[in-house]
Amino acid sequence: MAQELFSPSTLIFSAALLAAVSGVPLLFPRLLSAARAQLLSVAAMLAASCAGLAGAIATLISREVSLFELAWGVPFGPARFGVDPLTAWFLLPIFLIPGCAALYARSYWHADHYPANVRKMTLFFGLMTASMGGVVLARDGISFLYCWEIMALSAYFLVSTEDEKPEVNEAGTLYMMTTHTGTLGLFALFPLLHLLTGSWLFPAPASLNASSGLSAAVFLTALFAFGLKAGIMPLHIWLPSAHANAPSHVSAAMSGVILKVGVYGLIRTLSFFHGIPLWWGCVVLALGVVSGVVGVAFAIGQHDLKRLLAYHSIENIGIIFMGVGVALIGQIVGSATMMVLGMSGALLHVLNHAIFKALLFLGAGSVIHATGTREIDLMGGVARRLPYTSLLFGVGAVAICGLPPLNGFVSELFIYLGFFRAVQAEGGAAAAATLAAPALALIGGLAVACFVKVFGIVFLGAPRSEAHVARHESGWQMLLPMLLLGGLCVAIGLAPGVVAGLLEQTSLTVLPKLAGTGLPMRELVPLTMISIAGGLLLVMIALLTLWYRRRLAGAPCSETVTWGCGYQRPAVRMQYSASSFAEMLVSLFAFVLKPHSHRPDNIAGLFPGRSRFTSHVPEAVLELLYIPALLRLYHRSSGIRKLQSGILQQYVLYTLVTLIVLLCASYF
Amino acid sequence: MTNSIIHIFLALVMPPLLLGVIGKTKALFAGRVGAPFLQPYYDILRLLHKGTVFSTTTSWVFRAGPIVALATTAVAALLIPFGAHPAPISFTGDMILYAYLFALGRFFTMAAALDTGSSFEGMGSAREATYSCLAEPTLFFALITLSRLSGSYTLSGMLVNINFSVWMHTSAALLLLVGGMFIVLLAENCRIPFDDPNTHLELTMIHEVMVLDHSGPAFAIIQYAAALKLFVLGAFFVHLALPYSTGNALLDWGLFIISMLELAVVIGVVESVMARLRLIRVPQLLVAATILAAFSTLLVIR
DSSP: OHHHHTOHHHHHHHHHHHHHTTTGGGGOTTTSOHHHHHHHHHHHHHHHHHHHHHHHHHHHHHTOOEEEEEOOSSTTOOEEEEEOHHHHHHHHHHHHHHHHHHHHHHHHTOTTTOTTTHHHHHHHHHHHHHHHHHHHHBOBHHHHHHHHHHHHHHHHHHHTTTTTSHHHHHHHHHHHHHHHHHHHHHHHHHHHHHHHHSSSBOOOTTOEETTSHHHHHHHHHHHHHHHHHHTOTTSOTTHHHHHHHSOHHHHHHIIIIIHHHHHHHHHHHHHTEESOOHHHHHHHHHHHHHHHHHHHHHHHTOOBHHHHHHHHHHHHHHHHHHHHHHHHHHHHHTOHHHHHHHHHHHHHHHHHHHHHHHHHHHHHHHHHHHHSOOBGGGOOOHHHHOHHHHHHHHHHHHHHTTOTTSHHHHHHHHHHHHHHHHHHSOSHHHHHHHHHHHHHHHHHHHHHHHHHHHIIIIISSOOSOGGGOOOOOOOHHHHHHHHHHHHHHHHHHHOHHHHHHHHHHHHHHHOGGGGGTOOOHHHHSOHHHHHHHHHHHHHHHHHHHHHHHHHHHHSOEEEEOOOOTTOSOOOGGGSOOHHHHHHHHHHHTHHHHOOEEEOOOOOOSSSOOOOOOEEEOOOHHIIIIIHHHHHHHHHHTTTGGGGOOSOHHHHHHHHHHHHHHHHHHHHO | OHHHHHHHHHHHHSHHHHHHHHHHHHHHHHTOOOSOTTHHHHHHHHHHTSOEEEETTOOHHHHHHHHHHHHHHHHHHHHSOBTTBOOSSOOTTHHHHHHHHHHHHHHHHHHHHHHTTOHHHHHHHHHHHHHHHHHHHHHHHHHHHHHHHHTOSSHHHHHHTOOHHHHHHTHHHHHHHHHHHHHHHHHHTTOTTTOOTTOOOGGGOSHHHHTTTOOHHHHHHHHHHHHHHHHHHHHHHHHHHOOOOOSOHHHHHHHHHHHHHHHHHHHHHHHHHOOOOOGGGHHHHHHHHHHHHHHHHHHHHO
């Protein structure tokens, strides 16, 4: 009995239930003060996180596959949930990040400071965590949709936590519209699958033939619906404003985890098929390349710290798609190594991106808390007041650029090796994959440029504005989650062998064809050498640091102002700003970014008057593509809009009439 | 083992000599006697014994910049084969570590520059960020071409594989690669026509302007790291352009040293006969290098 109680799946399900009810204590203001109730709900979330992580890791080790049935009286039959290594792998970020974010919120969104919305925020945060878990646990289309909708709606309430601000409201509405467009796609996806299999239950891995037209329709709808949630270019339009306007710990959970649920959906759908045609792989790879390059190019042009991070999520989703694309192409050209490398690279990047992006969003939250602004160009010199935050943000920045010796490097290395394996293969498929390697290199270079900009302008130099000088370091409740995430970045980077074993099992679930090939990951990826090289690098840095300190102690050392090339009165406003740092790159990418700038025109004569310069990189895809198209649709469709009266009773009538019509139609 | 020791010894000792040879070549072209070959060593030693002036604006990042730059370049030096001898450390995928180590060094050098709060150094790091992004794909096209030619996934396997007969069979692809990689070599090491390591006109510089505020031992580290970077990237290029080997271990080391000196002379000649490019022309030249390398990839994978 005791064994049953602590079986991995029991742990996972109870963790999800506990997370779902974690916000309940705040609903009884008469019984408990808000601050105490918040403490209780944080404790519940932490317990849920620990239990869920333990269950997920145990599943990954034991490789257990189980299926549960919940017989209930709703239409479409019983709900089925199950646990397998793929689910367990996605449960890692789903339980890790919200647990960290909940502890962070205890200080960042304290009940005493935000009495108006802390109840709503806490309740929906728990619900969102639980429903994300539900989505990856669901094993039939209908339960999947239930969980998906709860997730989407609770995320809406979280994005619009501060719904008294107009820009927050606007971001929330945009998110709501796009997420429902995605849900509409899912409404099409599951009936299509039902047509293929005759059941709402998810088919077994590799049980469907991918060559039929219906399969292609399933692939395209899945790509649309899940791509919209994952934020793949050009379906990313909701993402920048939603991530920027949500509270930072919510952005961490959304960017770190919700996007990954979209990736999960796509990988799960792809796992149903065998005999995948070449164009599926090429489409996924091409979308990945476009998202990666364009996402990071947009990021470089941003001035808003959180918007910038949001665009980096698009870039990283692109990298994940590139990995999935390599795996698919490997399946087509019959290269087991490409399949293993691409899929495990993509899956590892899912976890890695969740870790470092959550770290960066939490770090950004601390900075915003301390400076009172999201504008990068108003910050500067934050590192002096927030030494720990700056160090941890630096770790996240190095990790997201994919630089050694941190975790981002490991997953990108997997994907690169997949590309290099493709080089040896014959045929156009392999050629397409090899051209993606330089694209990934370009993404890496641009990411370095962007994070040098963020780190340099925000944390280094001198404060750029009196009003937004950083005031204080954050408390331990904010620092501890960041320390944990930063530690994980280092740990996975230095000891990738530990996660690789868990990863191998997960890729086998997705690609059952591999089971017979017996390709151990250790032979494909130099896991030990990554550890050795990383360790060597750190030892060398440590030795040089010791030597340099001794040198400094032995020679005279003095301090003065920065060398201004002879200019006597330097001012903080003369520092390079985020816009000036990015100017060259933005103008190189002007053909997609469409930057606006207002240049001063009255600079003439010896004593020109006051003038101003502004530059801005808009969300070009939304503003130049979608909005004009939607406006045209709006004007064209004015006739139909008469149906939309705004009277609820009338809508209920519509539903009834539709049902009766459908009922009649089914008789003929 | 002996080869590894010679490798490490050469990587430690030889890099500043290349700068000395470049300087001497340029002096000969200008009709001057020029500084002695060993001048860069004297400069570095002298700087090591000097005191340091720190800007009050700076933090730990400023101090970490030179150290990380040197450490990453030193690890990269262990990954690249010198001449016909394989590198001391070689494993599947080391070429990606090689490329990304330079990126890590660059990250900290640029961040250290921004740490001073000087607009000149901001300019330098913005330029470095832009140009290095454009140089990165060229290196990866080259790696793909080499991997395809050799069937190997390690730098040693790819580079040592190139010999006279490979050149004969794929001369078009390798010629394009030599062109592309030479441009990248000059750009990554901030040589003319991209940057002038000798000028002190801050407005037009890239690398030198990023390190304006460093002094004393830190500046010595920077000088040495820059020389080492030229040496390490040069060793990569020498494999492509001068793929001789004799089969005798000792002769091969001699051949490698001579090839590196030849490379230094060529760089010196280029610096003597060319002027710096206008900054807006730099991206165009870098994109041209990428296209050359992309063509070579297409030639070998077609």
